[in-house]
Amino acid sequence: MQDDLTDAAWRKSTYSNGQGGCIEVDDAHPGRVRDSKDPHGPALVFPPDTWRSFVTAVQAGEFGDV
Numbered sequence: 001m002q003d004d005l006t007d008a009a010w011r012k013s014t015y016s017n018g019q020g021g022c023i024e025v026d027d028a029h030p031g032r033v034r035d036s037k038d039p040h041g042p043a044l045v046f047p048p049d050t051w052r053s054f055v056t057a058v059q060a061g062e063f064g065d066v
Helices: 048-059
Strands: 010-012 023-026 032-035 043-045
Touching: none
Parallel strands: none
Antiparallel strands: 010 023, 023 032, 032 043
């Protein structure tokens, strides 16, 4: 089953860098993520709680310097 992403309001993540590592997120629907270099390509969709846990871990530095 695919999510309908037509209502997504994508914005570039503040964790994107200027070296090609750019992702976009949909703040209205936590867990929607896509590659900003391929906006018409596939998106990853995670359960909201899983996405929040991931973001919290990144903010806490659990994955090193990102």
